[in-house]
Amino acid sequence: MLPLIIKRIAYALVIIAGIAFVVSAMTKLVPGDPVDVMAAGNPGMTEADKARLRTQLGLDRPMLDQYVSYLGNALRGDLGTSLRQRVPAAQLILERLPATAELTLWSMVLALSVATPIGIVTALRRDSPIDTAGTVVAVVGVSTPSFLLGVLLILLFSVQLGWLPASGYKGSVIAAIPKAIVDGRFDLLWQKVRYFLLPSVSLAFGLMAVNARLIRSAMIETIRQDYVQFARAKGVPPRTVVLKHAFRNAIIPVITMVGLQLGNLLSGAIVAETVFAWPGIGRLSVQAITTRDYPLVQATVLITAVLFVGMNLIIDLLYQIIDPRMRHG
């Protein structure tokens, strides 16, 4: 198993090096060059300023040269300096990452904890009224854009009922859990959870619908397998047949999809983060783009790509654990 892990990590590194190349080449993809684009929004910029900026960004050097130094700097943790905020881009991203990561986590936990029972029950009661209801919810869920749901949730729970805050972030829930348990300060925990509820529900709804459908079809496929019938023939009780024999096999294809979804969420749920003023990666990239903060755009693209690759690597390795047939692959 160990050599396989090393192989996967090596692949991931190659992919990341490729991404870094694309990111460093981004400066070539803009008509003119980034400095011209920045100058367009900055009438006070002189030719001398532009030249200085070009040297600073290394735009006057050959492309390969730029790539090598970009990669070298990135490996040392230097992703350039934000032009607007005058602080290292890496630092800005690190400040924003926890909020996005935690929103991702809770959205997925919420989505899967609803999707799993719905997926299993609708598969077992196929073509029953429950299944039809599940289908309706899924279609609605898949076709509701998260920003629309977000706005509706804000209107109902913040504006009309006044139960939950409309936007903002008051720190990590996970970090508040130990204190809540040790000191009994559940009030402090709730203060943080309140801010998570609406954004994670608006992100989880669509994921819940997709995953419930995915789990349903995977379960329908597995429960007609011989090994499920064989488990019944051995006198195994129905609950165990479904959960241990069928479900463990059914989640294998679902995991791939969940991995991709996690990668997507981690790279910043741009729309949801904007709607709920969530200080995450998504909003940071929007800000970087609108302010033409070139190094910051590059840094956010590189980091979200690395997160995506990392997520897929984790899923790959998870496969080896869940599916013994993959261990020799």
Add this chain to the structure above:
Amino acid sequence: MSTPLLQVHDLRVEYASPRGLVRAVAGVSLSLDRNRILGLVGESGCGKSTVGQALLGLIQPPGRIAGGDIRFENRSLVGLPEREMRRLRGNRLSMIFQDPTATLNPVMTIGDQIAELFRWHRPRMRRKEVQTRVTELLERVGIVDADRRSRAYPHELSGGMRQRVVIACALALDPALIVADEPTTALDVTVQAQILDLIRGLQAEHGTAVILVSHDLGVIAETCDDVAVMYAGRIVESGPTAEVLARPRHPYTAGLIASRPSITAPDQVVRPIPGTVPDLANPPVGCPFHPRCVRAVAGCREGIPALSPTREEPRHAVACPLAA
């Protein structure tokens, strides 16, 4: 004479389908004593596997047992509450499936899949003892290095080995009856013989009764004491295997034998039975075999012939008035 281990009387199994009601088993009666092997033979779709599934109470909607009775160890299994039935499954009655690759759960070790039987049927047995029993069972079905193999996953074993594991599951709790549904069909010919030997050997050793479901007359001839030939959900001929195969009375049985290529007489012409198995949602009127029967007369369209003993050998029964 004591009561037989298993008595099936007029068993009927139906499936609701979009094309109408499919009578997969349309009144099957049979009886089986301890220490005997009964072969159920017939073409695909004749209902032979369905009979096996019905015995273990494994008929699932849209199918249902529509009538008849199954008496096993002096109790009726039809209408038995699911909880009670579950206590018998794997314990007093067990099953060997056709394709060992599909029968074993790919994400569980084979040891765990055998141990599961002890877990549910012998909940007081200690973990350590279960492990010992699993190893013993694997050795009994001819798996070497059993202790280590019990930690293997199904994909790490060959097809024949997997079927041995399935047999180990079927034997684990020393059941009174094993239903073996085409246990060798998915295996190589050389492995087939080994598996049949194994089943026969273990059966003789434990006095277990076996119902061997197969479409292969060769397998039946080699293994079974008695045989029941099924056609369109009914038994059309039954009796001691040697007698039935040597002197088939029903035209269908004769047809099955004639359509088997022979190795010893390769020049002999294989004569397949013309036509195809009838649509069980819409079976022919009268004897279900008459549209394909070479000896059919006008009377064959009227009434379904009952299985009745032949004059020469009372244990040999046939459902054809022309043959009795």
